[in-house]
Amino acid sequence: MGWIMSGDMPIYLQLIEEIKIRIIAGVYKSGEKMPTVRELALEASVNPNTMQKALSELERMGLIFSQRTNGRYVTDNVEQIELAKVDLSKMFTDEYLTMMRKLGMSDDEIIRTVEKYRNN
Amino acid sequence: MGWIMSGDMPIYLQLIEEIKIRIIAGVYKSGEKMPTVRELALEASVNPNTMQKALSELERMGLIFSQRTNGRYVTDNVEQIELAKVDLSKMFTDEYLTMMRKLGMSDDEIIRTVEKYRNN
Amino acid sequence: MGWIMSGDMPIYLQLIEEIKIRIIAGVYKSGEKMPTVRELALEASVNPNTMQKALSELERMGLIFSQRTNGRYVTDNVEQIELAKVDLSKMFTDEYLTMMRKLGMSDDEIIRTVEKYRNN
Protein backbone atom coordinates (compact mmCIF):
# COMPACT_ATOMS: atom_id res chain seq x y z
CA MET A 1 0.00 0.00 0.00
CA GLY A 2 2.61 2.54 -1.08
CA TRP A 3 2.71 5.97 -2.55
CA ILE A 4 4.33 4.95 -5.80
CA MET A 5 4.36 8.35 -7.39
CA SER A 6 4.34 9.44 -10.95
CA GLY A 7 4.87 6.89 -13.69
CA ASP A 8 8.64 6.98 -13.68
CA MET A 9 8.63 4.34 -16.36
CA PRO A 10 11.66 4.90 -18.62
CA ILE A 11 10.85 6.92 -21.69
CA TYR A 12 11.88 4.18 -24.09
CA LEU A 13 9.40 1.81 -22.47
CA GLN A 14 6.64 4.35 -22.92
CA LEU A 15 7.68 4.75 -26.53
CA ILE A 16 7.51 1.00 -27.02
CA GLU A 17 4.02 0.88 -25.59
CA GLU A 18 2.77 3.78 -27.69
CA ILE A 19 4.16 2.32 -30.90
CA LYS A 20 2.76 -1.08 -30.00
CA ILE A 21 -0.66 0.50 -29.64
CA ARG A 22 -0.32 2.23 -32.98
CA ILE A 23 0.60 -1.01 -34.69
CA ILE A 24 -2.27 -2.86 -33.06
CA ALA A 25 -4.66 -0.05 -33.89
CA GLY A 26 -3.48 -0.11 -37.49
CA VAL A 27 -2.00 3.38 -37.50
CA TYR A 28 1.14 1.64 -38.73
CA LYS A 29 -0.22 -1.18 -40.85
CA SER A 30 1.06 -4.71 -41.17
CA GLY A 31 3.71 -4.96 -43.86
CA GLU A 32 3.84 -1.24 -44.45
CA LYS A 33 6.65 1.21 -43.90
CA MET A 34 7.09 3.00 -40.60
CA PRO A 35 8.19 6.59 -40.21
CA THR A 36 11.97 6.96 -39.91
CA VAL A 37 13.72 6.96 -36.58
CA ARG A 38 14.33 10.66 -36.85
CA GLU A 39 10.73 11.48 -37.70
CA LEU A 40 9.43 9.44 -34.79
CA ALA A 41 12.01 10.94 -32.46
CA LEU A 42 11.07 14.43 -33.57
CA GLU A 43 7.36 13.76 -33.18
CA ALA A 44 7.83 12.36 -29.69
CA SER A 45 10.46 14.98 -28.93
CA VAL A 46 13.00 12.52 -27.69
CA ASN A 47 16.57 11.90 -28.74
CA PRO A 48 16.89 9.70 -31.84
CA ASN A 49 18.97 7.28 -29.80
CA THR A 50 16.14 6.78 -27.34
CA MET A 51 13.70 6.12 -30.16
CA GLN A 52 16.25 3.81 -31.73
CA LYS A 53 16.40 1.81 -28.52
CA ALA A 54 12.62 1.49 -28.45
CA LEU A 55 12.50 0.38 -32.07
CA SER A 56 15.29 -2.15 -31.56
CA GLU A 57 13.32 -3.62 -28.71
CA LEU A 58 10.21 -3.81 -30.88
CA GLU A 59 12.28 -5.52 -33.54
CA ARG A 60 13.46 -8.05 -30.97
CA MET A 61 9.81 -8.67 -30.14
CA GLY A 62 9.13 -9.38 -33.79
CA LEU A 63 6.66 -6.57 -34.27
CA ILE A 64 8.79 -4.67 -36.76
CA PHE A 65 11.80 -5.41 -38.91
CA SER A 66 14.32 -3.16 -40.55
CA GLN A 67 15.80 -3.09 -44.01
CA ARG A 68 19.27 -1.72 -43.90
CA THR A 69 18.95 1.36 -46.04
CA ASN A 70 15.27 1.29 -46.80
CA GLY A 71 13.62 1.94 -43.49
CA ARG A 72 11.58 -0.01 -41.02
CA TYR A 73 8.48 -2.06 -41.66
CA VAL A 74 5.71 -3.45 -39.54
CA THR A 75 5.80 -7.23 -39.49
CA ASP A 76 3.53 -8.93 -41.97
CA ASN A 77 2.95 -11.65 -39.41
CA VAL A 78 -0.57 -10.79 -38.34
CA GLU A 79 -0.56 -13.38 -35.59
CA GLN A 80 2.33 -11.61 -33.92
CA ILE A 81 0.32 -8.42 -33.86
CA GLU A 82 -2.74 -10.22 -32.55
CA LEU A 83 -0.57 -11.63 -29.78
CA ALA A 84 0.60 -8.18 -28.80
CA LYS A 85 -3.00 -7.05 -28.74
CA VAL A 86 -4.05 -9.81 -26.37
CA ASP A 87 -1.03 -9.04 -24.23
CA LEU A 88 -1.72 -5.33 -23.98
CA SER A 89 -5.43 -5.78 -23.41
CA LYS A 90 -4.66 -8.16 -20.56
CA MET A 91 -2.31 -5.62 -19.05
CA PHE A 92 -4.82 -2.79 -19.27
CA THR A 93 -7.55 -4.99 -17.86
CA ASP A 94 -5.42 -6.17 -14.96
CA GLU A 95 -4.47 -2.62 -14.09
CA TYR A 96 -8.09 -1.58 -14.30
CA LEU A 97 -9.30 -4.42 -12.12
CA THR A 98 -6.60 -3.63 -9.57
CA MET A 99 -7.62 0.00 -9.30
CA MET A 100 -11.31 -0.80 -9.07
CA ARG A 101 -10.76 -3.45 -6.42
CA LYS A 102 -8.78 -0.93 -4.42
CA LEU A 103 -12.02 1.07 -4.33
CA GLY A 104 -13.60 -1.92 -2.63
CA MET A 105 -15.60 -3.04 -5.62
CA SER A 106 -16.41 -6.67 -6.30
CA ASP A 107 -15.76 -8.05 -9.77
CA ASP A 108 -19.52 -8.15 -10.34
CA GLU A 109 -19.82 -4.47 -9.49
CA ILE A 110 -16.90 -3.71 -11.79
CA ILE A 111 -18.53 -5.44 -14.71
CA ARG A 112 -21.78 -3.62 -14.07
CA THR A 113 -19.81 -0.36 -14.06
CA VAL A 114 -18.24 -1.12 -17.41
CA GLU A 115 -21.67 -1.98 -18.82
CA LYS A 116 -22.94 1.31 -17.50
CA TYR A 117 -20.34 3.47 -19.21
CA ARG A 118 -20.08 1.55 -22.46
CA ASN A 119 -21.29 2.96 -25.71
CA ASN A 120 -23.84 1.24 -27.79
CA MET B 1 -2.86 11.08 -31.14
CA GLY B 2 0.08 12.48 -29.22
CA TRP B 3 3.08 11.21 -27.34
CA ILE B 4 2.01 12.45 -23.92
CA MET B 5 4.87 10.97 -21.97
CA SER B 6 5.31 10.01 -18.37
CA GLY B 7 2.63 10.67 -15.76
CA ASP B 8 3.47 14.30 -15.43
CA MET B 9 0.42 14.76 -13.22
CA PRO B 10 1.32 17.21 -10.41
CA ILE B 11 2.32 15.43 -7.23
CA TYR B 12 -0.46 16.95 -5.13
CA LEU B 13 -3.05 15.58 -7.54
CA GLN B 14 -1.57 12.15 -7.16
CA LEU B 15 -1.70 12.55 -3.40
CA ILE B 16 -5.36 13.54 -3.57
CA GLU B 17 -6.19 10.52 -5.61
CA GLU B 18 -4.36 8.12 -3.33
CA ILE B 19 -6.00 9.51 -0.18
CA LYS B 20 -9.40 9.48 -1.86
CA ILE B 21 -8.87 5.81 -2.62
CA ARG B 22 -7.92 5.10 0.96
CA ILE B 23 -11.03 6.82 2.26
CA ILE B 24 -13.25 5.00 -0.19
CA ALA B 25 -11.56 1.70 0.57
CA GLY B 26 -12.02 2.34 4.28
CA VAL B 27 -8.35 2.56 5.18
CA TYR B 28 -9.28 5.89 6.72
CA LYS B 29 -12.80 5.29 8.04
CA SER B 30 -15.78 7.59 7.97
CA GLY B 31 -15.83 9.80 11.08
CA GLU B 32 -12.43 8.69 12.31
CA LYS B 33 -9.23 10.63 12.70
CA MET B 34 -6.68 10.93 9.89
CA PRO B 35 -2.92 10.72 10.33
CA THR B 36 -1.26 14.11 10.74
CA VAL B 37 0.07 16.07 7.81
CA ARG B 38 3.59 15.37 8.98
CA GLU B 39 2.97 11.64 9.16
CA LEU B 40 1.35 11.50 5.75
CA ALA B 41 4.06 13.67 4.20
CA LEU B 42 6.74 11.47 5.67
CA GLU B 43 5.09 8.27 4.49
CA ALA B 44 4.69 9.61 0.98
CA SER B 45 8.09 11.28 1.16
CA VAL B 46 6.85 14.61 -0.07
CA ASN B 47 7.16 18.08 1.35
CA PRO B 48 4.58 18.73 4.11
CA ASN B 49 3.43 21.78 2.18
CA THR B 50 2.53 19.60 -0.75
CA MET B 51 0.59 17.21 1.46
CA GLN B 52 -1.09 20.19 3.10
CA LYS B 53 -2.25 21.37 -0.31
CA ALA B 54 -3.69 17.97 -1.07
CA LEU B 55 -5.56 17.80 2.23
CA SER B 56 -6.98 21.30 1.79
CA GLU B 57 -8.33 20.28 -1.56
CA LEU B 58 -9.89 17.16 -0.07
CA GLU B 59 -11.45 19.37 2.60
CA ARG B 60 -12.86 21.62 -0.11
CA MET B 61 -14.38 18.52 -1.69
CA GLY B 62 -16.04 17.69 1.59
CA LEU B 63 -14.27 14.38 2.08
CA ILE B 64 -12.43 15.45 5.22
CA PHE B 65 -12.84 18.24 7.76
CA SER B 66 -10.49 19.71 10.31
CA GLN B 67 -11.06 20.55 13.93
CA ARG B 68 -8.96 23.54 14.78
CA THR B 69 -6.69 21.93 17.37
CA ASN B 70 -7.71 18.35 17.16
CA GLY B 71 -6.56 17.27 13.74
CA ARG B 72 -8.37 16.10 10.64
CA TYR B 73 -11.27 13.69 10.36
CA VAL B 74 -12.84 11.79 7.52
CA THR B 75 -16.33 13.09 6.81
CA ASP B 76 -19.15 11.20 8.48
CA ASN B 77 -21.31 11.91 5.47
CA VAL B 78 -21.34 8.48 3.87
CA GLU B 79 -23.12 9.71 0.78
CA GLN B 80 -20.24 12.07 0.10
CA ILE B 81 -17.83 9.15 0.16
CA GLU B 82 -20.11 7.09 -2.05
CA LEU B 83 -20.13 9.99 -4.50
CA ALA B 84 -16.36 10.09 -4.61
CA LYS B 85 -16.37 6.37 -5.24
CA VAL B 86 -18.73 6.70 -8.18
CA ASP B 87 -16.63 9.56 -9.48
CA LEU B 88 -13.33 7.71 -9.31
CA SER B 89 -14.78 4.51 -10.70
CA LYS B 90 -16.17 6.46 -13.63
CA MET B 91 -12.76 8.01 -14.22
CA PHE B 92 -10.96 4.68 -14.12
CA THR B 93 -13.56 3.10 -16.36
CA ASP B 94 -13.40 5.89 -18.90
CA GLU B 95 -9.63 5.70 -19.01
CA TYR B 96 -9.84 1.95 -19.40
CA LEU B 97 -12.40 2.13 -22.18
CA THR B 98 -10.32 4.73 -23.97
CA MET B 99 -7.20 2.59 -23.93
CA MET B 100 -9.04 -0.55 -25.03
CA ARG B 101 -10.80 1.27 -27.84
CA LYS B 102 -7.44 2.53 -29.01
CA LEU B 103 -6.51 -1.10 -29.48
CA GLY B 104 -9.40 -1.35 -31.87
CA MET B 105 -11.69 -3.29 -29.56
CA SER B 106 -15.44 -2.92 -29.62
CA ASP B 107 -17.25 -2.39 -26.33
CA ASP B 108 -18.60 -5.90 -26.56
CA GLU B 109 -15.12 -7.28 -26.88
CA ILE B 110 -14.01 -5.16 -23.95
CA ILE B 111 -16.71 -6.54 -21.71
CA ARG B 112 -15.81 -10.05 -22.74
CA THR B 113 -12.21 -9.31 -21.88
CA VAL B 114 -13.10 -8.10 -18.41
CA GLU B 115 -15.21 -11.21 -17.87
CA LYS B 116 -12.26 -13.30 -18.96
CA TYR B 117 -9.81 -11.83 -16.47
CA ARG B 118 -12.17 -11.45 -13.53
CA ASN B 119 -11.73 -13.62 -10.47
CA ASN B 120 -13.84 -16.68 -9.44
CA MET C 1 34.50 -15.44 -53.15
CA GLY C 2 34.76 -11.86 -51.97
CA TRP C 3 37.35 -9.63 -50.38
CA ILE C 4 35.49 -9.15 -47.13
CA MET C 5 38.09 -7.02 -45.41
CA SER C 6 38.85 -6.50 -41.79
CA GLY C 7 36.40 -7.76 -39.16
CA ASP C 8 34.15 -4.77 -39.11
CA MET C 9 31.97 -6.48 -36.54
CA PRO C 10 30.46 -3.83 -34.24
CA ILE C 11 32.51 -3.28 -31.12
CA TYR C 12 29.68 -4.27 -28.80
CA LEU C 13 29.41 -7.64 -30.52
CA GLN C 14 33.12 -8.20 -30.04
CA LEU C 15 32.73 -7.25 -26.39
CA ILE C 16 29.90 -9.75 -26.02
CA GLU C 17 32.02 -12.49 -27.49
CA GLU C 18 35.03 -11.72 -25.33
CA ILE C 19 32.96 -11.64 -22.14
CA LYS C 20 31.19 -14.83 -23.16
CA ILE C 21 34.58 -16.48 -23.51
CA ARG C 22 35.67 -15.26 -20.11
CA ILE C 23 32.53 -16.61 -18.49
CA ILE C 24 32.90 -19.95 -20.21
CA ALA C 25 36.58 -20.08 -19.33
CA GLY C 26 35.73 -19.30 -15.73
CA VAL C 27 37.55 -15.99 -15.60
CA TYR C 28 34.21 -14.66 -14.37
CA LYS C 29 32.83 -17.53 -12.34
CA SER C 30 29.25 -18.74 -12.14
CA GLY C 31 27.36 -16.91 -9.42
CA GLU C 32 30.17 -14.49 -8.71
CA LYS C 33 30.34 -10.76 -9.16
CA MET C 34 31.49 -9.20 -12.41
CA PRO C 35 33.64 -6.10 -12.67
CA THR C 36 31.57 -2.90 -12.90
CA VAL C 37 30.53 -1.43 -16.21
CA ARG C 38 33.04 1.34 -15.79
CA GLU C 39 35.90 -0.98 -14.98
CA LEU C 40 35.17 -3.18 -17.97
CA ALA C 41 34.76 -0.16 -20.23
CA LEU C 42 38.04 1.25 -19.02
CA GLU C 43 39.86 -2.04 -19.47
CA ALA C 44 38.52 -2.45 -23.01
CA SER C 45 38.93 1.26 -23.66
CA VAL C 46 35.44 1.74 -24.95
CA ASN C 47 32.71 4.08 -23.85
CA PRO C 48 30.75 2.87 -20.82
CA ASN C 49 27.58 3.03 -22.92
CA THR C 50 29.00 0.59 -25.41
CA MET C 51 29.97 -1.80 -22.67
CA GLN C 52 26.56 -1.31 -21.13
CA LYS C 53 24.96 -2.34 -24.39
CA ALA C 54 27.06 -5.49 -24.51
CA LEU C 55 26.21 -6.38 -20.92
CA SER C 56 22.50 -5.78 -21.48
CA GLU C 57 22.63 -8.15 -24.40
CA LEU C 58 24.39 -10.74 -22.28
CA GLU C 59 21.72 -10.29 -19.65
CA ARG C 60 19.04 -10.88 -22.28
CA MET C 61 20.86 -14.09 -23.18
CA GLY C 62 20.67 -15.15 -19.56
CA LEU C 63 24.42 -15.34 -19.02
CA ILE C 64 24.54 -12.57 -16.46
CA PHE C 65 22.03 -10.74 -14.28
CA SER C 66 22.19 -7.41 -12.53
CA GLN C 67 21.25 -6.28 -9.06
CA ARG C 68 20.17 -2.72 -9.12
CA THR C 69 22.76 -1.09 -6.92
CA ASN C 70 24.96 -4.04 -6.16
CA GLY C 71 26.57 -4.86 -9.44
CA ARG C 72 26.34 -7.59 -12.00
CA TYR C 73 26.68 -11.31 -11.45
CA VAL C 74 27.36 -14.27 -13.68
CA THR C 75 24.35 -16.56 -13.84
CA ASP C 76 24.41 -19.46 -11.44
CA ASN C 77 22.68 -21.55 -14.08
CA VAL C 78 25.58 -23.72 -15.16
CA GLU C 79 23.59 -25.27 -17.99
CA GLN C 80 23.19 -21.86 -19.57
CA ILE C 81 26.94 -21.42 -19.55
CA GLU C 82 27.48 -24.90 -20.95
CA LEU C 83 25.05 -24.02 -23.74
CA ALA C 84 27.03 -20.91 -24.61
CA LYS C 85 30.18 -23.02 -24.67
CA VAL C 86 28.71 -25.48 -27.15
CA ASP C 87 27.46 -22.59 -29.23
CA LEU C 88 30.80 -20.80 -29.38
CA SER C 89 32.76 -23.96 -30.01
CA LYS C 90 30.47 -24.77 -32.92
CA MET C 91 31.02 -21.29 -34.33
CA PHE C 92 34.80 -21.51 -34.03
CA THR C 93 34.83 -24.98 -35.54
CA ASP C 94 32.64 -23.98 -38.47
CA GLU C 95 34.85 -20.99 -39.21
CA TYR C 96 37.91 -23.17 -38.99
CA LEU C 97 36.50 -25.84 -41.30
CA THR C 98 35.49 -23.16 -43.78
CA MET C 99 38.96 -21.68 -43.94
CA MET C 100 40.66 -25.06 -44.22
CA ARG C 101 38.31 -26.21 -46.94
CA LYS C 102 39.11 -23.06 -48.86
CA LEU C 103 42.71 -24.32 -48.90
CA GLY C 104 41.41 -27.38 -50.71
CA MET C 105 41.69 -29.73 -47.77
CA SER C 106 39.32 -32.64 -47.24
CA ASP C 107 37.78 -33.10 -43.82
CA ASP C 108 40.02 -36.10 -43.28
CA GLU C 109 43.09 -34.02 -44.01
CA ILE C 110 41.82 -31.31 -41.67
CA ILE C 111 41.41 -33.75 -38.81
CA ARG C 112 44.86 -35.13 -39.44
CA THR C 113 46.19 -31.57 -39.30
CA VAL C 114 44.56 -30.90 -35.95
CA GLU C 115 45.98 -34.15 -34.61
CA LYS C 116 49.38 -33.06 -35.83
CA TYR C 117 49.41 -29.71 -34.05
CA ARG C 118 47.71 -30.83 -30.84
CA ASN C 119 49.73 -30.92 -27.62
CA ASN C 120 51.38 -33.88 -25.93
Added chain:
Amino acid sequence: MGWIMSGDMPIYLQLIEEIKIRIIAGVYKSGEKMPTVRELALEASVNPNTMQKALSELERMGLIFSQRTNGRYVTDNVEQIELAKVDLSKMFTDEYLTMMRKLGMSDDEIIRTVEKYRNN
Protein backbone atom coordinates in the same frame (compact mmCIF):
# COMPACT_ATOMS: atom_id res chain seq x y z
CA MET D 1 44.24 -11.66 -21.77
CA GLY D 2 43.46 -8.43 -23.55
CA TRP D 3 40.61 -6.83 -25.44
CA ILE D 4 42.35 -6.85 -28.81
CA MET D 5 39.46 -5.46 -30.79
CA SER D 6 38.51 -5.60 -34.41
CA GLY D 7 40.70 -7.22 -37.04
CA ASP D 8 43.08 -4.33 -37.14
CA MET D 9 45.37 -6.35 -39.38
CA PRO D 10 46.77 -4.01 -42.06
CA ILE D 11 44.85 -4.25 -45.30
CA TYR D 12 47.83 -5.39 -47.37
CA LEU D 13 48.33 -8.35 -45.03
CA GLN D 14 44.72 -9.34 -45.54
CA LEU D 15 45.23 -9.06 -49.29
CA ILE D 16 48.29 -11.28 -49.11
CA GLU D 17 46.39 -13.90 -47.20
CA GLU D 18 43.45 -13.88 -49.57
CA ILE D 19 45.66 -14.19 -52.66
CA LYS D 20 47.69 -16.92 -51.00
CA ILE D 21 44.48 -18.82 -50.39
CA ARG D 22 43.44 -18.41 -53.99
CA ILE D 23 46.76 -19.72 -55.24
CA ILE D 24 46.66 -22.68 -52.87
CA ALA D 25 43.05 -23.40 -53.78
CA GLY D 26 43.96 -23.22 -57.44
CA VAL D 27 41.87 -20.21 -58.32
CA TYR D 28 45.11 -18.80 -59.70
CA LYS D 29 46.85 -21.89 -61.05
CA SER D 30 50.54 -22.77 -60.91
CA GLY D 31 52.41 -21.30 -63.89
CA GLU D 32 49.43 -19.35 -65.16
CA LYS D 33 48.97 -15.63 -65.46
CA MET D 34 47.50 -13.54 -62.63
CA PRO D 35 45.00 -10.73 -63.09
CA THR D 36 46.60 -7.29 -63.34
CA VAL D 37 47.22 -5.11 -60.31
CA ARG D 38 44.49 -2.79 -61.49
CA GLU D 39 41.97 -5.58 -61.84
CA LEU D 40 42.78 -7.02 -58.45
CA ALA D 41 42.72 -3.62 -56.79
CA LEU D 42 39.39 -2.85 -58.36
CA GLU D 43 37.88 -6.16 -57.31
CA ALA D 44 39.07 -5.71 -53.73
CA SER D 45 38.25 -2.01 -53.84
CA VAL D 46 41.58 -0.95 -52.47
CA ASN D 47 44.15 1.46 -53.75
CA PRO D 48 46.35 -0.05 -56.49
CA ASN D 49 49.40 0.91 -54.44
CA THR D 50 48.17 -1.26 -51.60
CA MET D 51 47.59 -4.19 -53.92
CA GLN D 52 51.02 -3.60 -55.43
CA LYS D 53 52.58 -3.87 -52.00
CA ALA D 54 50.80 -7.15 -51.38
CA LEU D 55 51.92 -8.59 -54.70
CA SER D 56 55.52 -7.54 -54.12
CA GLU D 57 55.46 -9.33 -50.82
CA LEU D 58 54.06 -12.46 -52.47
CA GLU D 59 56.83 -12.22 -55.03
CA ARG D 60 59.41 -12.01 -52.25
CA MET D 61 57.86 -15.18 -50.80
CA GLY D 62 58.35 -16.88 -54.13
CA LEU D 63 54.69 -17.54 -54.76
CA ILE D 64 54.48 -15.35 -57.83
CA PHE D 65 56.99 -13.86 -60.24
CA SER D 66 56.74 -11.04 -62.72
CA GLN D 67 57.84 -10.85 -66.31
CA ARG D 68 58.88 -7.32 -67.04
CA THR D 69 56.31 -6.51 -69.69
CA ASN D 70 54.15 -9.55 -69.60
CA GLY D 71 52.50 -9.37 -66.22
CA ARG D 72 52.62 -11.61 -63.19
CA TYR D 73 52.53 -15.38 -63.02
CA VAL D 74 51.94 -17.88 -60.29
CA THR D 75 55.10 -19.82 -59.53
CA ASP D 76 55.47 -23.16 -61.30
CA ASN D 77 57.26 -24.49 -58.26
CA VAL D 78 54.55 -26.72 -56.84
CA GLU D 79 56.53 -27.41 -53.70
CA GLN D 80 56.56 -23.73 -52.93
CA ILE D 81 52.78 -23.65 -53.09
CA GLU D 82 52.53 -26.79 -50.98
CA LEU D 83 54.74 -25.07 -48.42
CA ALA D 84 52.45 -22.08 -48.29
CA LYS D 85 49.52 -24.42 -47.82
CA VAL D 86 51.16 -26.15 -44.88
CA ASP D 87 52.08 -22.78 -43.47
CA LEU D 88 48.58 -21.36 -43.69
CA SER D 89 46.93 -24.51 -42.44
CA LYS D 90 49.25 -24.46 -39.43
CA MET D 91 48.34 -20.85 -38.76
CA PHE D 92 44.61 -21.52 -38.98
CA THR D 93 44.92 -24.59 -36.81
CA ASP D 94 46.97 -22.80 -34.18
CA GLU D 95 44.47 -19.97 -34.05
CA TYR D 96 41.66 -22.48 -33.79
CA LEU D 97 43.32 -24.45 -31.02
CA THR D 98 44.03 -21.25 -29.14
CA MET D 99 40.40 -20.16 -29.21
CA MET D 100 39.07 -23.57 -28.24
CA ARG D 101 41.54 -23.89 -25.38
CA LYS D 102 40.42 -20.51 -24.13
CA LEU D 103 36.98 -22.06 -23.78
CA GLY D 104 38.56 -24.56 -21.43
CA MET D 105 38.51 -27.47 -23.83
CA SER D 106 41.15 -30.19 -23.80
CA ASP D 107 42.77 -31.16 -27.08
CA ASP D 108 40.85 -34.42 -26.99
CA GLU D 109 37.60 -32.56 -26.67
CA ILE D 110 38.60 -30.29 -29.52
CA ILE D 111 39.27 -33.20 -31.83
CA ARG D 112 35.96 -34.73 -30.90
CA THR D 113 34.29 -31.43 -31.72
CA VAL D 114 35.87 -31.27 -35.16
CA GLU D 115 34.79 -34.85 -35.82
CA LYS D 116 31.27 -33.87 -34.78
CA TYR D 117 30.95 -30.99 -37.18
CA ARG D 118 32.80 -32.51 -40.15
CA ASN D 119 30.92 -33.46 -43.28
CA ASN D 120 30.05 -37.04 -44.41
Added chain:
DNA sequence: GTGGTCTAGACCACT
Protein backbone atom coordinates in the same frame (compact mmCIF):
# COMPACT_ATOMS: atom_id res chain seq x y z
C1' DG E 1 18.69 9.86 -46.74
C1' DT E 2 18.40 5.36 -44.04
C1' DG E 3 19.43 2.46 -40.07
C1' DG E 4 23.29 1.40 -37.08
C1' DT E 5 26.99 2.35 -34.08
C1' DC E 6 29.84 4.98 -30.98
C1' DT E 7 31.51 8.63 -27.80
C1' DA E 8 31.21 12.05 -24.23
C1' DG E 9 29.03 13.59 -20.60
C1' DA E 10 25.18 14.01 -17.65
C1' DC E 11 21.48 12.83 -14.22
C1' DC E 12 18.77 9.56 -11.40
C1' DA E 13 17.49 6.14 -7.69
C1' DC E 14 19.11 3.25 -4.45
C1' DT E 15 22.34 1.78 -0.54
Added chain:
DNA sequence: GTGGTCTAGACCACC
Protein backbone atom coordinates in the same frame (compact mmCIF):
# COMPACT_ATOMS: atom_id res chain seq x y z
C1' DG F 1 29.57 4.06 -6.02
C1' DT F 2 26.25 1.04 -8.71
C1' DG F 3 23.41 0.11 -12.79
C1' DG F 4 20.21 2.52 -15.77
C1' DT F 5 18.64 6.10 -18.68
C1' DC F 6 18.97 10.07 -21.66
C1' DT F 7 20.84 13.70 -24.71
C1' DA F 8 23.71 15.72 -28.18
C1' DG F 9 26.35 15.06 -31.77
C1' DA F 10 29.08 12.39 -34.78
C1' DC F 11 30.53 8.86 -38.28
C1' DC F 12 29.72 4.79 -41.25
C1' DA F 13 27.86 1.66 -44.99
C1' DC F 14 24.58 1.15 -48.29
C1' DC F 15 21.47 2.61 -52.14
